[in-house]
Amino acid sequence: MKLFELAKAFMRRSGNMTQWTGGYPSLQAVMADIRAGNSYVGVDADGEIVMTFAFIIGEDPTYGYIEGGRWIDDGPYGTVHRLASSGKHGGMLAECVDFCFTKVDSLRLDTHADNSPMLTGAERLGFTRCGIIYIADGSPRVAFQKLKS
Numbered sequence: 001m002k003l004f005e006l007a008k009a010f011m012r013r014s015g016n017m018t019q020w021t022g023g024y025p026s027l028q029a030v031m032a033d034i035r036a037g038n039s040y041v042g043v044d045a046d047g048e049i050v051m052t053f054a055f056i057i058g059e060d061p062t063y064g065y066i067e068g069g070r071w072i073d074d075g076p077y078g079t080v081h082r083l084a085s086s087g088k089h090g091g092m093l094a095e096c097v098d099f100c101f102t103k104v105d106s107l108r109l110d111t112h113a114d115n116s117p118m119l120t121g122a123e124r125l126g127f128t129r130c131g132i133i134y135i136a137d138g139s140p141r142v143a144f145q146k147l148k149s
Helices: 002-013 027-035 092-100 116-124
Strands: 039-043 049-057 078-085 106-111 128-134 140-147
Touching (some): 027 039, 027 078, 039 092, 049 092, 078 092, 106 116, 116 140
Parallel strands (some): 078 106
Antiparallel strands (some): 039 049, 049 078, 106 140, 128 140
């Protein structure tokens, strides 16, 4: 949970004032990820946990409808959610993506329009901006997809 607090502070410093508010992500959501086998961490050379994310293989219900675009393909995919890092090391999104591509050939992710570091990182890693999806509470997110090269 400490990594999520560090990530929220980074978001606020980066001008993203509205993502991950109201107690999100909650301990209950993280525990559900753990119970489902979808919670992952990254450790540095010293064994310190420096990254966490949820990686879910299979259809994401919020990705059933996409506005203003389309997915690259409709085949099986994995989704990255709730990526957070300690900020001690750069390249955590790339590390996460590299790991996920050992498990799937197609990867999707989404982020808030105000999350410029994530938007930039996804595009830098070759993700295609596919359109807008809406999460469970109805708020929009910029959706991306990348196929394993």
